[in-house]
Amino acid sequence: MLLGASGFVGKYLIAALHQRGDEVVSASLRDPSNAATLAAACEAIVNLAGEPLAQRWNAAVKLRIEESRIGAPRRFLDELAQRDRRCTTYVSASAVGYYGTSETETFVETSPPGNDFLAHVCVGWEREANSATNLGMRVALVRTGIVLGAAGGALEKILPPFRAGMGGIVGNGRQWYSWVHVDDLVKIYLGAIDRFDGPLNATAPNPTTNATFTSELAAALHRPARVAVPTFVLRAMLGEGADILLRGQRVLPRRTQELGYRFIFPELKDALANLL
Numbered sequence: 001m002l003l004g005a006s007g008f009v010g011k012y013l014i015a016a017l018h019q020r021g022d023e024v025v026s027a028s029l030r031d032p033s034n035a036a037t038l039a040a041a042c043e044a045i046v047n048l049a050g051e052p053l054a055q056r057w058n059a060a061v062k063l064r065i066e067e068s069r070i071g072a073p074r075r076f077l078d079e080l081a082q083r084d085r086r087c088t089t090y091v092s093a094s095a096v097g098y099y100g101t102s103e104t105e106t107f108v109e110t111s112p113p114g115n116d117f118l119a120h121v122c123v124g125w126e127r128e129a130n131s132a133t134n135l136g137m138r139v140a141l142v143r144t145g146i147v148l149g150a151a152g153g154a155l156e157k158i159l160p161p162f163r164a165g166m167g168g169i170v171g172n173g174r175q176w177y178s179w180v181h182v183d184d185l186v187k188i189y190l191g192a193i194d195r196f197d198g199p200l201n202a203t204a205p206n207p208t209t210n211a212t213f214t215s216e217l218a219a220a221l222h223r224p225a226r227v228a229v230p231t232f233v234l235r236a237m238l239g240e241g242a243d244i245l246l247r248g249q250r251v252l253p254r255r256t257q258e259l260g261y262r263f264i265f266p267e268l269k270d271a272l273a274n275l276l
Contacts, residue, residue, distance in 0.1 A: 001042040002026045003035060003076070004049030004093070008152035009144075009185060013046070016186045029072040036079035044089035044193050045137075047073060047129070053118075054157065057241035062117060070124040077128065081135055090137040091192045092129035096145045096178050096203060098122035101247035103174055109143070109199040109255040117240065126199070140192035142185075145203035145251060149182035150275045161227075162217055168227040173211030175248035178203040181265035181274070191261055201253040205266050210248070213268065220272040 002017075004010050005026035017024050025042055027035035029049045039045050051068040055061060073092070080087070099107040100114015113119045126141050133139055147153045161167050180203050188202045208216070218225035235242050253261070265271040 001035075001039040001045045001087075003029055003045070003047040007048055008149065009093075009147060009182065009189075010048050011152075012149065012182050012186050013048070013189055016190060020190075029068070029076055032072070032075040032079045035076055036083055039076075039080055039087060040083040040085040042087060044091065045087055045132075046091045046189065046193065047076075048093045049073075050093065050125075053241060053244060055241065057239040062240075066121050066124070069121055070128055073125070073128040074131075077131055077135070085135070087135070087137055089140070089193060090129060090132035090135075091140045091142065091189065092125065094122050094126050094129075094141045094143045094199070096143050096201065096249055096251045097244070098126070098143055099249050099251065101175075101243065101249050103176065103247075105250065107201075107249055107251045109201055116243070118244070138197050140196050141199045142189060142192055142202050143199055143251070144185060145178035145180050145201075145207075147182055147185055148179055148271055148275060153182065154179075155275065158217070159221075162221055162223055162225065165223050166227045167214065167218055167223065167225040168229060169211050169214045169225075170229045171210070171231045171246045173209060173214065173228075175210050175246060176207050176250040177210055177213050177248055178207040178251035179213070179268065179271070180204050181271040184263050184265055187264070188256060188261060191259070196256075196259055196261075198255070200256045200259070201251050202256065203251045203253050204263055204268070204271070205253055205257065206268065207250050207252070208268050210245075216268050216272060220269070220276050 027038050051064040097118035100119045113123050
């Protein structure tokens with residue numbers, strides 16, 4: 001069962017599951033009763049659903065972000081508890097926003113959560129996912145960074161100005177970008193479906209600053225990157241949501257690697273070369 005199948009990551013994950021011969025059933029958390037009925041007959045549940053973060057945050061948007069990641073999964077699992085089921089695994093998306101933001105600290109899966117809005121949401125998101133253990137399921141939490149893919153994701157929004165020669169650093173450029181190639185993210189999800197449990201940082205082992213990311217992307221496109229994006233412009237466009245781009249966090253996939261995952265694209269230069 002895949003919840004949130006129509007999103008960017010969901011499309012890649014469906015293709016990978018079909019390729020290895022798995023049957024995929026999709027549903028929406030907007031109808032938790034129907035989703036629970038369908039999920040009860042499935043062996044594994046993957047929840048990718050959530051209000052998009054890439055929009056201007058206001059009180060109403062923040063409420064939707066929180067509700068889609070905390071309230072909606074809670075209602076779904078409450079419905080699932082009322083059904084005879086064969087489910088053994090529950091895999092939930094989460095985000096590196098769990099750790100809060102920092103220019104100086106390094107975060108791994110055992111690091112404590114932050115105290116900003118997105119960290120609060122991630123804590124609640126994971127709490128609801130972990131409640132699936134009460135239904136006898138193994139639970140995995142995929143804390144995802146900035147996902148790089150050829151069709152959608154972060155690059156879809158970043159590439160147009162860079163290709164036009166109008167790219168540049170964001171803010172002061174010192175903020176960390178903990179990125180991951182979509183192929184690695186999908187394989188981490190497959191590992192979570194099959195055997196992994198607990199928190200898993202889905203970020204490449206070599207995060208980079210925004211300034212380095214900018215120069216690597218410009219080099220890959222053979223374009224200049226001289227037009228810095230001022231902080232006030234992002235604040236005007238995204239409100240509080242600009243913090244995702246302006247602050248960031250340096251996250252390492254320590255436990256993910258300890259569990260045996262080997263990254264296909266550990267270096268940004270190789271990831272961009274593959275995608276571009």
